[in-house]
Amino acid sequence: MDRIPILTMGHFLLVTIQVDMHDQLALTLQDDLTNKITSTLAKGVLIDISSLEIVDSFIGRMLGNISSMARVLGAGSVVVGMQPAVAITLVELGLSLTGVYTALDVEKGMQLLRRQIDADFYHLTTDGNFVEI
């Protein structure tokens, strides 16, 4: 059965969606991702959808759900690289995914993710450096 690979990179999980999503695939991804967050105790999830060209309301909601699930499990999340056409479609569908963090590309997404979790897992020392707790 088709699966979307989830890569582990340090504290983070990387998900790159490179095929057109269908509903079953999305549900499997939800399962896999929540399991993976729990098993690896990941601090952040980055979902790259730069190759995703077709979305419907289900996929849109799923993106929102995944973020909420990650948050419930104590991980930050960011969706990166959304195509203009996809963004317009989602807005027209009335899904503006409030509460989901977004970034233009993987690089900026990683920065955002780091900033997000910095607040939780690092604390600022007096000389201005971050140290892991």
Place this chain on the structure above:
Amino acid sequence: MALSKINEVIRQRQSLLTEWVKGQLDSGVLRSDLISEVELRRESTAFLEVLSEALDKDPSLSFRQPAYRPVLNFLEELSRSRGKKGFSPSETAIFVFSLKQPLFTALKALHIKDAEGLANAVWEVTEFLDNLGLHTIDTYLVGREEVIRGQQADMLELSTPVVQLWEGIVALPLIGTLDSNRTSIVMETLLQVIVQTRSEIAIIDITGVPTVDTQVAQHLLKTVAAARLMGADCIISGIRPQIAQTMVHLQIDLGNVITKATMAEALKTAMNRSGLVVMRRAVPSSPTGLGTSALS
């Protein structure tokens, strides 16, 4: 029988024409500032010629017959040219309707002591001329709409420039009202540029948007939401005092979108967010000594 008499009347062109032109000039609706008497006379003569030719071919007075096509063509041409000159619809249609009076007068002269014949003839002529008049107005409106559509297309092309203000900061100065059609074009252009320039902040400047009602606000929010989905934040700037008042009165909620009064403020915020600092560098002393003279 009535039909042949109308032909007769039309054929006595000279007297009819004089009456008609006089009637048009006296009607009070004619724009003497837009059209000269000479031109009016020329148009009227030409129309009577075309009409009389059509009547020769087909005396039925049913304007949908192919024989009357030249008459309609003539009127279409006329209403188009008058529309361009700035005539109003009624000022254009009066050209046809003002023909009624001289025609009726002439018919009356031909039907002395024949009330029924006169009534019939008048009815036929009225119906015919009304149809021609309506056709003229229709064409006039079609012409107008063409102009409007053309202008709309021009406006759409002109009005969606996205400019890069700084590395990572783009601005979209909006000019004109935002309807759904324009919003989608604006949105597409903005999102394309965001991808191309990898900009994280977009400033939407609405100084040139005349009014912001719930509809326009909705469209703005849509654009902001789409940009946010791509990972770019929007700042709305150029909110004039009156617009701020209207927005509050209409209870328009722009949510958590940052809004600023001027583009400069928005740019400052954007630079601040991107970690940029603008500094005034030390002014080098002026070689003429003018810069320091105030101090000494």
